Amino acid sequence: MALRIAIPNKGRLAEGSLGVLRQIGLRVASAREDDRRLYAHLADKYSVLFVRAADIPEFVRTGVVDCGITGHDLVAESGKNVAELLDLHFGHCRLVVAAPDDSPAQSIGDVPEGALVATAFPNLTSAFFAKHAKHVRIVPITGAAEITPQLGVADLITDLVETGSTLALHRLREIGTVLTSTATFIGNPAALEDPKRGARMRELVGSLESVVHAQRKRYLMANLPRSRLEEVRALIPGVSGPTIMNLMGKDDWVAVHAVVSEDEVNGIIACLKGMGATGILVLPIERMVL
Ligand code: AMP
DSSP states (O other): OOEEEEEESSSTTHHHHHHHHHHTTOOOOOGGGGTTOOEEEETTTEEEEEEOGGGHHHHHHHTSSSEEEEEHHHHHHHTOOOEEEEEOSOSOEEEEEEEETTOSOOSGGGOOTTOEEEESOHHHHHHHHHHTTOOOEEEEOSSOGGGTTTTTSOSEEEEEESSSHHHHHTTEEEEEEEEEEOEEEEEOHHHHHSHHHHHHHHHHHHHHHHHHHHTTEEEEEEEEEGGGHHHHHHHOOTTTSOEEEEETTEEEEEEEEEEEEGGGHHHHHHHHHHTTOEEEEEEEOSOOOO
C-alpha cells in the first residue's frame, strides 16, 4: 500500500511543501493546477493528500495519513502525539506577544494581571504566560489578531510574524517570543514502527534531509596556480576541504572544487580572482547526502 503524505493545499506552506517533494523526485502537480483534486497518486509508492496545514497534525495522529508537512507552530499548538522527523528549513516565522505602541508594557514582566490576550494559539499562549507566572485571560480567535486591540477586544495579542512589519502597520510592538517555527516533516508513531511503512518514511526523511542540506549551498570550481594552494585551503574549508585536481598539460596549475555557502560565494570569487584564478564556475546543488 502506498505511503500517504499530507501537504498544505494552500497558504504559506503550500508552495514550499510541493517544492521539496518535487526536489526529491515526486512528480506532484499543485492543488491549484486542479482545484477539485484532493489526492495525487504517484505510482504505487506514494499518495499525496492536499489539506489545510492546521488539520495535518490531527490527520497524522489518527493515521488517516502516515506522514505530512506542516508548521512546527501548528504541531506544538495541537499537542498531538506525532513524531517531528525533520526540520525542513522553510516557512520561518515566530509566534510573538505584541502590545499596542502606547501600552506601558515593555516586556512580559510588565503585563498586568488578568490582561486579555487575543490569539489563534490559545494552548501555546496559555502555557507561555503560565511559565512566566502571569495570569492572563485568553480571547480565542481564528485570525486577524492584530486588529483586536483597536477594537477593544484585547489588551495584547500573540500572532505569527516573519519580519514584524504587519505589527508595525497596526501600531503594535513585540514584547516577547512564544516560539520560533519552520515547516516540519511529521510522522505517525505507529506507522513508524511498521516495518514497511517505517522503512519508506525513513527513506523519505533521508531524501528530504539531502535536499535541506543542499539549500543555500553552491558547487564552486576554479583553476588556480599551484603556488596558491595553501591560501585556497585557508579560504575554502569546505565540507571535507576542497578537492584539488591536476590539470592536464599544465603542471603548475590545479583545479579546485568545493561546496560553499551561497552567502560566501561572492567573497570567495573576489579572493580567487585576486589569486589569479581562471575558469571560475558556480553550480547549484540538488542534494547533499552527508
Ligand atoms: P496558512 O494559514 O495556511 O497560510 O499557513 C500558516 C502557517 O504558515 C503558519 O502556521 C506557519 O507555520 C507558517 N508561516 C510562515 N510565515 C508566516 C507568517 N509570516 N505568518 C503566518 N504564518 C506563517
